[in-house]
Amino acid sequence: MSDTAKATRTIPLFPLNTVLFPEGPLPLRIFEPRYLDMVSDCLRHDTGIGIILIEEGSETGPTTQTHQVGTLCHISYWNRRSDGLLGVTMTGDQRFRVLRQEVCDRHWLVGEVEMLPNEPAQSLPEEFIPLAELLERIIGQLDPPFTTMKKRLQDACWVGARLTELLPLDLRRKQSLLELDNPLQRLAVLNESLHELEMG
CATH class of the missing domain: 2.30.130.40 (LON domain-like)
Structure with missing residues (x-):
């Protein structure tokens, strides 16, 4: 087999x-x-x-x-x-x-x-710290179960996953981010997506 x-x-x-x-x-x-x-x-x-x-x-x-x-x-x-x-x-x-x-x-x-294999924890690079800070603010405005989950704001995998779930992105883009195997690439795409949202 x-x-x-x-x-x-x-x-x-x-x-x-x-x-x-x-x-x-x-x-x-x-x-x-x-x-x-x-x-x-x-x-x-x-x-x-x-x-x-x-x-x-x-x-x-x-x-x-x-x-x-x-x-x-x-x-x-x-x-x-x-x-x-x-x-x-x-x-x-x-x-x-x-x-x-x-x-x-x-x-x-x-x-x-x-x-599919789970992504191992990976330290959040300094350039993506603003994304973790944004995620913390978003979670702070929500109700349980989001506010009661264990936060790992120094983990690039965790930050990218939670932001993808919570940001108002097109579902097809969210799906493409789910299919990515590289957490740093996912964060880079999220950075670009945030700039697009800010530009309207």
């Missing part, structure tokens, strides 16, 4: 209009029956769910075309909300690449995926 075959697994896929990185928190309100079923199955069997960006289609549509790279998550918190919906917080664990996907008999997407 090849190394690639050994690294593959089958996971449920949750297509969303969002991009999530490893260690990132994602609060969700679940109301569609198929996704309530998926989340219940995940909680019952302590398995993960793959969050992946929609390329074509909608979050509530019957069929959805997704991008190829997403993030495997676990459910770190859940509660039954006062409005009757299920509230969950997903936390990213590891990126994956979809090799094949199909709709299962329970009406959600499942994918055969190849797990």
